Amino acid sequence: MDADIERVQPIPGSPALIRPGQLLTDASGAQAASRWAAAVTEADGVFRLRLSPGVDVCDLVITLRDRGHRASANHVLRGQPLFFGGPASRPFPADPIPAPPAGEGHVTVAVPDTGVAAHPWWRESPWFRGGGHDAPESPDSDGDGELDAQAGHGTFIAGLVLRSAPGARLRPIRVLDGHGIGDEAGLLRILARMRDSPPQVLNLSFGGHTFDDLPSPLVRTAVEELTGTAVVACAGNTASDRPFWPAALPGVIAVGALDAAEEARAPFSAYGPWVDACARGEWLSSTFLAHGAFRGYARWSGTSFAAAAVSGAIAAAAATTTPQEAVARVLDPEHARRIPGLGTVVPIRR
Numbered sequence: 001m002d003a004d005i006e007r008v009q010p011i012p013g014s015p016a017l018i019r020p021g022q023l024l025t026d027a028s029g030a031q032a033a034s035r036w037a038a039a040v041t042e043a044d045g046v047f048r049l050r051l052s053p054g055v056d057v058c059d060l061v062i063t064l065r066d067r068g069h070r071a072s073a074n075h076v077l078r079g080q081p082l083f084f085g086g087p088a089s090r091p092f093p094a095d096p097i098p099a100p101p102a103g104e105g106h107v108t109v110a111v112p113d114t115g116v117a118a119h120p121w122w123r124e125s126p127w128f129r130g131g132g133h134d135a136p137e138s139p140d141s142d143g144d145g146e147l148d149a150q151a152g153h154g155t156f157i158a159g160l161v162l163r164s165a166p167g168a169r170l171r172p173i174r175v176l177d178g179h180g181i182g183d184e185a186g187l188l189r190i191l192a193r194m195r196d197s198p199p200q201v202l203n204l205s206f207g208g209h210t211f212d213d214l215p216s217p218l219v220r221t222a223v224e225e226l227t228g229t230a231v232v233a234c235a236g237n238t239a240s241d242r243p244f245w246p247a248a249l250p251g252v253i254a255v256g257a258l259d260a261a262e263e264a265r266a267p268f269s270a271y272g273p274w275v276d277a278c279a280r281g282e283w284l285s286s287t288f289l290a291h292g293a294f295r296g297y298a299r300w301s302g303t304s305f306a307a308a309a310v311s312g313a314i315a316a317a318a319a320t321t322t323p324q325e326a327v328a329r330v331l332d333p334e335h336a337r338r339i340p341g342l343g344t345v346v347p348i349r350r
Contacts, residue, residue: 005076005181008211010058014242016211017076019183023049023057024218029069036060044192046218048074048185058211065217072184072216075245079113079153079180079206080237080304091152091298094285097159105167107318109311110199112175112190113154113206119287119296121159127169139291141178148178152289156300157205157308159287164312164348167319171199176206184216187246191222198226200323203311204233204252205304207244215249223249230323232311234303241272241341248274253314253327255307256342257281264339269303271341277331278342279313281306309348 006020023033030040030047037049051057057073064071099121115137122128139151158170173190176182187204194202210216223231223246235256236244247254253276257269260282265271269281284305288298310330317326330346337345 008058010211011213014209014213016209018057018211019074019076019185021051021053021055021057022074022185023051023060023071024074024185024188025049025064025069025071026218029064029071032064032067032069033060033071043189046185046188046192062212070217070221072218073211075184075208075210075216077176077182077184077187077206077208079150079176080234080302091156091288091294091300093293093295094288094297094299096295096297097285097287100162100166103167104169105319107165107167107201107315108169108171108199109161109165109201109203109315110171110173110194111154111157111161111203112173112187113157114150114152114176114178114180115154115174116158116170116172117152117155117289119155119159121162121287122170127171137289138178139289147291150176150180151178151291152294152298153180153205153304156286156288156298157203157304160284160305160308161203161312161315163286164309165315165319168312168315180206182206184219188218188222191219191226194229195225198229200229200318201311201315202226202229202231203308204231204246205307207233207236207247209242210245213243215245219246220249223252228323230314230318230327232307232314234307235270235275237268237303238270239268240270242270243272243274244270253277253310253331255279255303255310257301257303257306258342258345262345262347265342266301268301269342273341275341276343277310277346278339278344279306279309279346279348284309310346313346313348
């Protein structure tokens with residue numbers, strides 16, 4: 001495991017990944033924890049404390065919360081496929097897919113992820129040409145000559161959103177590296193950046209477990225501040241009912257994955273009463289990088305991609321109504337099939 005990732009397990013049988021020795025909190029929490037801090041940085045009102053050697057970050061978080069402060073470990077987040085033993089596949093080369101009809105609507109879908117590569121589907125689109133992308137996606141960011149483990153993740157998701165909502169304006173933001181790894185501090189930064197210009201739809205195809213299986217109060221508050229945004233997140237490839245964050249937050253649409261036939265839960269998908277919707281997540285085809293055997297298209301599996309399909313469906317519906325009404329329309333239980341533990345079935349374009 002990377003040196004900047006630590007596996008902790010305060011609850012037996014419920015591991016979580018954190019940035020070692022890092023605590024996230026607000027101004028009052030930073031003051032309360034100052035005696036345990038070796039260094040402090042602040043961005044958008046969130047303080048990141050690097051703790052002195054020997055300080056247990058999980059114990060300190062609990063202490064601060066008991067005193068009324070908002071605090072969290074800096075949990076590691078990862079794009080889904082893979083990580084906690086999830087059996088979702090690696091990408092495989094695929095034949096070209098016809099581009100969706102060209103169009104430019106008013107619905108913006110923010111896609112914090114690994115970035116997007118220039119692709120024939122959107123290379124001439126105003127949102128891409130006008131600098132509506134945070135950073136280009138690299139196939140080999142570590143320079144080892146191999147495709148990074150999750151390189152192409154953001155590009156793949158972009159294509160899935162556009163297949164369902166061809167007129168959507170994408171807002172890609174780099175928050176994961178080429179191996180699909182990010183953290184809670186990075187998520188909080190991008191959520192803060194959205195407050196002044198919130199998207200209609202926010203797709204979060206990544207997440208993780210917390211050390212105590214409780215939501216981060218900092219992420220919960222940041223998401224709640226996006227009052228006019230439909231927030232969609234993948235439920236995780238954990239094959240369990242353990243809450244996966246940020247998907248399990250109240251108000252976030254948690255999306256699980258169906259098998260290729262769209263009849264039953266994909267074996268890798270998380271499930272449970274906190275999962276709101278599901279879509280096909282097995283063996284999907286979408287846009288990808290041009291690298292090695294890949295010629296700009298791939299097939300891949302994971303709840304990441306089921307979430308992107310649901311985000312696209314909501315974005316398409318939001319073209320004629322508010323995001324909240326679009327969510328109600330797409331997830332209407334009276335007009336859609338429901339699966340226990342997976343929520344409303346959202347059909348997607350193949």
